[in-house]
Amino acid sequence: MRSFLGRDILSLRDWERMEYYRVFEVCDELAPIARRRRNSDLLKEKILVTAFYQPSTRTRLSTEAAMHRLGGHVVGFSDAKMTRAGDFYQESIKDTVHMLEYYGDVIAMRHYQQGAPAEAARWASVPVINCGDGWGEHPTQVLTDLYTIRRELGTLDGLHFLCIGDMRMRTMHSISYAMTQFDIQATYVAPPEMALTDDFKKELKERGLRFREADNVADVIGDADVIYMEPVVQADYTKSREEARKDRGRTPPQYQVTRDLLREKARAQAIILHSLPRVDELPPDVDSTRHARYWIEAFNGVVLRMALLALILGAME
Amino acid sequence: MRSFLGRDILSLRDWERMEYYRVFEVCDELAPIARRRRNSDLLKEKILVTAFYQPSTRTRLSTEAAMHRLGGHVVGFSDAKMTRAGDFYQESIKDTVHMLEYYGDVIAMRHYQQGAPAEAARWASVPVINCGDGWGEHPTQVLTDLYTIRRELGTLDGLHFLCIGDMRMRTMHSISYAMTQFDIQATYVAPPEMALTDDFKKELKERGLRFREADNVADVIGDADVIYMEPVVQADYTKSREEARKDRGRTPPQYQVTRDLLREKARAQAIILHSLPRVDELPPDVDSTRHARYWIEAFNGVVLRMALLALILGAME
């Protein structure tokens, strides 16, 4: 297994089964720090640089919280408008990285352009963590998802995943790569214009993933052990806030997971994951069903990022 | 007396006299840390989550400074626009809290909606501190005010408070509840459209507060031991910056406290508090009078929040 020391976390495309398990082991080791709510000193001598070119609540705050739980320090920005990168200068990734690499020991980057974190990693003397890049990937989110599933269901093998949402989204790419490393079957449900691309389907087939596509959640939810959701109604930031609000409540029923549907058709042990925030694909009355697991993901997201930071920065081997 | 360990600080409505004194005792104990400018390690193992949905300088920075003075860590956001809560998703308080509660050990929240921190506290596994909620309350500011008065005048009992400003404001609500727990008389002076509501006056009477209303500061300032001020000219954010500037300098004289008025009519020992920023209700030449105490409030505000954090998080009993 490749060492995690100094490794960039850019994509799950090349991750092997054993690497996931190693990360989950370290998660289990570090989880008590978060659960007992007592920071450790493990990364006291280290600085995390956060470079968020797009707004983010969960990913940014959980990455920062993870660093603080390990006693570390954080510098960075959470809005490209507050930097020179977002203004007139349109500073190149290369120029930006040849600054950020000196301000800390690992860079966590979210960017609106696919590939930006990889471009950053090309030039940085410190490891780069992709915290979501455009339509690219979102490895730390999907590692959190998998860690949650393994904790909740005991295993990743032998499961059937139902992926619902916009298949162009970065989480869908990362989860698909991850599924190839386990004995997992997948069903994808998406509006036609948001379906898996032919190229991506070809790649998944070559990587040996058993999957099918369906039109309606109701037809296939009965097979699912894991219901993995993203919105299909996207924020359109060119619209005014008032206009945008009207877009809420427009998720077609075939892409929703409702309490009634779960009662009628879901397996008793099926669990629902959602990286949140949600629009109306997942109504609030699902929260109190036996299936909901999306809130505990916030806790697991801190633990997962603690493990990654500790491994990458050499505090754990 | 109820324990402070794990307690939400949402409203002063239900605070008892002894609870104020306990907080002030801890303030006196921790003040030397701030005065000597040497951080302690008391909250080194803890993380404060700041959730500021409205801009704030004093409250946010003093809460963060308090956490740092005690060696603690801070994560959070200072602008709703930088989060998913402020955009298209309009994420519910419940969903947001079921994320934030895992990122730290206490949540400090400012929100434009009255009751939002209380709603947050309903769902959070960690204590919530209300740092100002719409037209609701602002307990940490008013605790700072009271601590300042007790330090400056030696006592809270037997005093007469003159409250000037917009009585719909959250500080006015919190100070009114606080006054009911001490031997304090109150005079309120506000423009008619900003006066105390009938409901609130009824509540204050039921709680035994001796108070009256007056039209003009000049008529009543001679009775005051404490002159407690807020602006009566409000920022109108629907106006352009240039138009808004014209609103400055429009405070009617009967709601101003000037140097001349203080010389002519104020008691020698009377002190002026103002949570700042000010518009023109309190001209800068008052700053060098014997009455001004609003700047020392910034120092006391850090000490007060150190005490609250230490008590809530169990570092002091």
Place this chain on the structure above:
Amino acid sequence: MRSFLGRDILSLRDWERMEYYRVFEVCDELAPIARRRRNSDLLKEKILVTAFYQPSTRTRLSTEAAMHRLGGHVVGFSDAKMTRAGDFYQESIKDTVHMLEYYGDVIAMRHYQQGAPAEAARWASVPVINCGDGWGEHPTQVLTDLYTIRRELGTLDGLHFLCIGDMRMRTMHSISYAMTQFDIQATYVAPPEMALTDDFKKELKERGLRFREADNVADVIGDADVIYMEPVVQADYTKSREEARKDRGRTPPQYQVTRDLLREKARAQAIILHSLPRVDELPPDVDSTRHARYWIEAFNGVVLRMALLALILGAME
């Protein structure tokens, strides 16, 4: 030599030769902390307050990184819009400082108005570091430049500096004052409307600086040991983003430093400094020439600010 303990860093106008050397000595002492990427505990008990009224990436992040490398804490704001200073209230520097001074132990301020940090220092009980004030000065940037030059060329004496760009900019003022303290000759090249003012030229003459002005970089680059650059195309924030983009790529050739020009005319040992970000006065293919030193400045900028903070806060004598 004046003590650095508690000193404001506002301007290099009055800095003496020996003071620069003292700072560089402390830089050399602290540099291993940054190079080995292991934070020390030197300023663990201190809080830095950042008051950035204008966006900044390099200066803000390197100042914060310096504080963290020394184990310190940071509170502050990076956008005036997120404070009361930037809105309707237009809070005075005096009022703002009589708050910030209690939130930490040193204030690092960037402001769009020349003189604002000096005004802050007039009122603050803690030292103030000028992180760039309008068309005023930028001492920490220029100290970083000089430290870089001394490390790269071994000395500051006997050198010829070629300063290219907008001579109204704050870095140009600070570097000019600094040059008077060493055996340095200067050549300035700027568009006519951005030239040194008569008053400033008079002052530099009185301070004994040997300098000349020229129209075209190509004519004088052969004399330079240090090529010190700033853009001549300024961001015009009144223009739309699309219009502004058109301004890029408009630097007239006589103010550019290109790879060809360097090959033809520059001294072999000449080094190029640029505080970045750049527009197109310094094309990316210069990056791989022997002359480029602008990236290492990011590292040196952290070290320099570590030294200043340690000296000002009394952690080094």
